Amino acid sequence: MIGSIIVALFVWSVFWWFKHYSHPKNFPPSPRVPWPLLGDILLLGENIVSGFHAMKCKYGDIFGLFLGPQRIVVICDFETLQEVMNRPEFTDRPLLFESQRPFRLDDGQIPGIAFSNGMNWVEQRRFTLHSLRDHGFGKTPMEEIIDGQVERLCQDLEKDNQMYQDVSTKFNIAIISALWKITTGQELAFDDEKAKSINGCLSNIDLVNGSPIGTLAFTMPILGIILDKLKFFDFEGAFSNIARLTKPIVKEHRDTFQPDHIRDFIDSYIEAQNDPSKGFSFSGNTGDMNLFGILEDFYAAGSSTISLTLTWCMLFLSNYPEMQEKIQQEVERVTTGNRLIEFSERSQTPFTEAFIHETQRCADIAPLALFRICMKDTHIKSYFIPKGTILISNLNAVMRNSKEFPDPWKFNPNRFIDDDGKFKPSLHVVPFGIGRRRCLGESLAKMELYKYITGVTQRFTIHRKTKSLNQESRMPKALTKPMTFYVKFVPRL
Numbered sequence: 111m112i113g114s115i116i117v118a119l120f121v122w123s124v125f126w127w128f129k130h131y132s133h134p135k136n137f138p139p140s141p142r143v144p145w146p147l148l149g150d151i152l153l154l155g156e157n158i159v160s161g162f163h164a165m166k167c168k169y170g171d172i173f174g175l176f177l178g179p180q181r182i183v184v185i186c187d188f189e190t191l192q193e194v195m196n197r198p199e200f201t202d203r204p205l206l207f208e209s210q211r212p213f214r215l216d217d218g219q220i221p222g223i224a225f226s227n228g229m230n231w232v233e234q235r236r237f238t239l240h241s242l243r244d245h246g247f248g249k250t251p252m253e254e255i256i257d258g259q260v261e262r263l264c265q266d267l268e269k270d271n272q273m274y275q276d277v278s279t280k281f282n283i284a285i286i287s288a289l290w291k292i293t294t295g296q297e298l299a300f301d302d303e304k305a306k307s308i309n310g311c312l313s314n315i316d317l318v319n320g321s322p323i324g325t326l327a328f329t330m331p332i333l334g335i336i337l338d339k340l341k342f343f344d345f346e347g348a349f350s351n352i353a354r355l356t357k358p359i360v361k362e363h364r365d366t367f368q369p370d371h372i373r374d375f376i377d378s379y380i381e382a383q384n385d386p387s388k389g390f391s392f393s394g395n396t397g398d399m400n401l402f403g404i405l406e407d408f409y410a411a412g413s414s415t416i417s418l419t420l421t422w423c424m425l426f427l428s429n430y431p432e433m434q435e436k437i438q439q440e441v442e443r444v445t446t447g448n449r450l451i452e453f454s455e456r457s458q459t460p461f462t463e464a465f466i467h468e469t470q471r472c473a474d475i476a477p478l479a480l481f482r483i484c485m486k487d488t489h490i491k492s493y494f495i496p497k498g499t500i501l502i503s504n505l506n507a508v509m510r511n512s513k514e515f516p517d518p519w520k521f522n523p524n525r526f527i528d529d530d531g532k533f534k535p536s537l538h539v540v541p542f543g544i545g546r547r548r549c550l551g552e553s554l555a556k557m558e559l560y561k562y563i564t565g566v567t568q569r570f571t572i573h574r575k576t577k578s579l580n581q582e583s584r585m586p587k588a589l590t591k592p593m594t595f596y597v598k599f600v601p602r603l
């Protein structure tokens with residue numbers, strides 16, 4: 111009897127495995143025999159990004175695989191990504207463990223923007239883009255806030271100017287302080303416990319790496335949730351912490367709200383909640399959840415991304431002193447040396463712009479963007495894509511494409527300078543993603559990168575201790591980090 115049950119179970123498992131792990135007809139090229147539960151994960155090796163590079167070489171620009179039990183399609187070329195990532199059926203995000211939040215909407219969806227879907231996402235994203243534009247996204251007040259943070263950062267760097275230091279954490283705190291001011295209207299000292307606490311919990315999130323276990327957790331939510339509860343990643347703890355810190359501030363804003371005096375992003379959100387013409391996602395409890403969701407998105411998506419890019423800038427500035435000098439000269443020519451350069455003057459500093467563009471290409475800090483899910487059976491080119499497939503934008507492949515960028519590993523800002531000496535950005539430099547869910551903070555990020563690089567190089571010359579570090583030494587994290595390096599900020603005046 112027991113023997114028959116074991117045989118029946120065995121036959122059923124083989125049947126299930128065969129049925130579940132076979133791709134449909136006309137599915138993109140993919141490995142043949144995935145492992146039960148693990149899928150093709152063992153083929154990827156230590157790091158998912160290099161694993162995808164090897165698969166691209168073997169299968170081409172569009173390929174499929176199983177990560178755990180999840181069917182995936184990876185797209186590596188710019189043109190296909192532009193077409194596909196703008197299609198409505200590929201707009202939604204899958205519910206993955208890293209989207210876990212302390213709050214959920216009534217229908218179980220994630221509040222906010224980065225992991226929300228459907229009309230909730232449409233309304234919240236549209237409002238946030240407009241609101242940030244009205245309150246200074248790309249306009250002067252936002253620039254004033256950033257100028258203040260640049261000044262405080264420079265003072266902080268000045269204190270330790272005799273020491274070689276790891277700058278990555280310093281930038282984190284400055285960027286968090288700027289976001290705090292934009293969202294809450296309040297100043298946050300660099301040594302404030304709130305700044306340290308947000309920085310601490312976000313660094314925890316960063317522990318998610320490209321290792322097989324991290325990758326598997328992305329596609330097996332149950333495993334991810336268990337690892338999260340065991341504090342292996344602690345996404346939920348990080349988001350709860352941000353909610354805990356912002357809750358009293360939101361309450362205070364509600365108590366002192368004046369419709370004719372909008373002070374910051376939170377006020378602007380409360381104004382929308384009081385406006386009956388705004389959609390369902392602003393009303394009642396749903397609106398409250400969405401406000402916390404957006405604040406969490408801002409801190410999670412808008413701090414490490416910028417501070418890591420700035421850290422890469424420091425690596426390249428110290429690698430290439432002649433480029434550093436060129437940036438200093440450009441800025442001095444425009445400002446005559448005694449004021450911060452304005453963002454609107456950037457066209458007069460083409461090499462500086464090209465340097466930042468090339469840093470974003472080489473740093474490639476979010477190499478696989480955020481995942482999307484296919485909402486109905488459909489086609490990409492002639493390939494059949496079944497509903498429920500996860501789609502990955504391989505931004506790494508786009509930005510390392512040797513046809514578009516000859517000698518792609520070489521750091522060469524001059525590739526973005528035209529014959530007239532002007533900055534000529536490339537559409538194929540896509541650090542902010544492609545399509546309808548492209549980064550919402552792009553304008554803020556571009557302004558911050560420009561202001562911090564010009565502000566810091568105006569005041570200091572950056573020296574590095576170890577000369578041999580190159581950009582290929584990178585940590586296989588979810589966000590790409592250079593290996594730790596130490597620089598000294600030598601005052602110029």
Ligand code: HEM
Pocket residue numbers: 223224225235407408409411412413415416419475476479480481503541542543544545546547548549550551552554555
């Ligand atoms: C150098 C800095 C940054 C980089 C490289 C970056 C990169 C990205 C990427 C690759 C995505 C995914 C796009 C996709 O799935 O197609 C994204 C989404 C997002 N980013 Fe950024 N980001 C940066 C800064 C910021 C900042 C400063 C904020 C806000 C304060 C922000 C907020 C968001 C949000 C809310 C989303 C989700 C958009 C949506 O799902 O509709 N990011 N970012």
